[in-house]
Amino acid sequence: MRTLGRSRAHCCARTTSRRSSDDAVQQNLLDALRPLVAELVEEALDRHEQQRPPVGWQTTEEYAAAHKTTPGAIRKRCERDQIPGAVKDGARWLIPANGTLPDSTDNGASTA
Numbered sequence: 817m818r819t820l821g822r823s824r825a826h827c828c829a830r831t832t833s834r835r836s837s838d839d840a841v842q843q844n845l846l847d848a849l850r851p852l853v854a855e856l857v858e859e860a861l862d863r864h865e866q867q868r869p870p871v872g873w874q875t876t877e878e879y880a881a882a883h884k885t886t887p888g889a890i891r892k893r894c895e896r897d898q899i900p901g902a903v904k905d906g907a908r909w910l911i912p913a914n915g916t917l918p919d920s921t922d923n924g925a926s927t928a
Contacts, residue, residue, distance in 0.1 A: 872913030876894065876909050890911070894909040901915050
């Protein structure tokens with residue numbers, strides 16, 4: 817009976833030792849992954865922040881009124897990428913509030 821008790825105690829000690837070793841491996845793995853995960857999260861947040869529009873946006877109507885032109889003309893310029901920073905939001909165009917209206921040249925065509 818005593819040998820059985822000793823082997824059981826020995827088996828339990830090995831299991832406890834193995835468990836401690838597994839816990840140490842898991843902890844080391846977590847310690848190694850933490851900075852990597854933090855870096856990935858920071859990169860994802862940066863990408864998200866870059867995709868977010870600036871705080872001040874104007875609709876084509878607001879922009880047209882500020883620049884004394886028509887909303888249709890502004891929409892066409894947005895479609896042609898002639899207004900820097902303009903983005904399409906569903907069916908409407910949004911233009912950065914600090915955006916400027918580029919010169920309205922007809923690709924160098926002469927007006928005379």
